[in-house]
Amino acid sequence: MADIFANYHSIIIFLHVISAVIWVGGMITMRFAVHYSLLQLEPPLRLERTSHALKNLFKIVTPFVIILLITALIMAIAMGLHHTDLKSTVFVKEAIWSIMSINLVIMIFRRNRAQKYIDIGEYAKAKPLLGLIGSVMVPVNITLGVIAIFLGATLS
Ligand code: HEM
Numbered sequence: 001m002a003d004i005f006a007n008y009h010s011i012i013i014f015l016h017v018i019s020a021v022i023w024v025g026g027m028i029t030m031r032f033a034v035h036y037s038l039l040q041l042e043p044p045l046r047l048e049r050t051s052h053a054l055k056n057l058f059k060i061v062t063p064f065v066i067i068l069l070i071t072a073l074i075m076a077i078a079m080g081l082h083h084t085d086l087k088s089t090v091f092v093k094e095a096i097w098s099i100m101s102i103n104l105v106i107m108i109f110r111r112n113r114a115q116k117y118i119d120i121g122e123y124a125k126a127k128p129l130l131g132l133i134g135s136v137m138v139p140v141n142i143t144l145g146v147i148a149i150f151l152g153a154t155l156s
């Protein structure tokens with residue numbers, strides 16, 4: 001593992017950082033740019049477009065969530081971070097990644113259920129499923145992601 005990190009140092013850090021940029025940046029764009037634009041639409045169309053935009057976002061970020069973890073583990077193991085004074089920071093970052101990933105999986109399930117209701121015209125049932133994603137779940141992941149990026153700066 002130490003060899004892999006030594007040989008591919010720059011590319012591993014690059015992949016880790018770009019994954020964080022795409023995951024956290026994607027959520028910020030969705031919440032603060034796309035979301036307010038979608039609110040201008042009338043309810044049935046708004047729900048359809050919101051569900052479609054979230055589907056695309058989740059499709060884009062999922063591979064980067066995996067790359068983020070793989071590169072994180074390579075770095076942590078290669079640098080022996082679990083056995084240094086930085087182990088608590090590494091543990092917190094691992095916990096943050098886990099919570100963000102579980103949150104993402106729940107969001108994907110909620111959106112898929114909402115899409116089924118949209119497909120049969122049951123918009124009232126789709127609305128709360130998508131609503132919580134925008135009002136709570138995405139903001140929680142943005143906050144955790146920003147904390148993880150700050151902790152990354154303390155590790156670098
Ligand atoms: C899964 C647990 C994680 C571990 C073990 C971990 C580990 C690390 C390490 C060791 C560095 C320092 C790299 C260097 O030598 O420069 C780092 C940097 C970084 N991490 Fe993570 N990380 C984890 C999760 C995350 C998450 C969830 C995010 C954001 C969503 C993230 C974003 C960053 C960023 C942006 C940097 C670069 C900071 C800088 O260079 O100033 N990491 N991480």
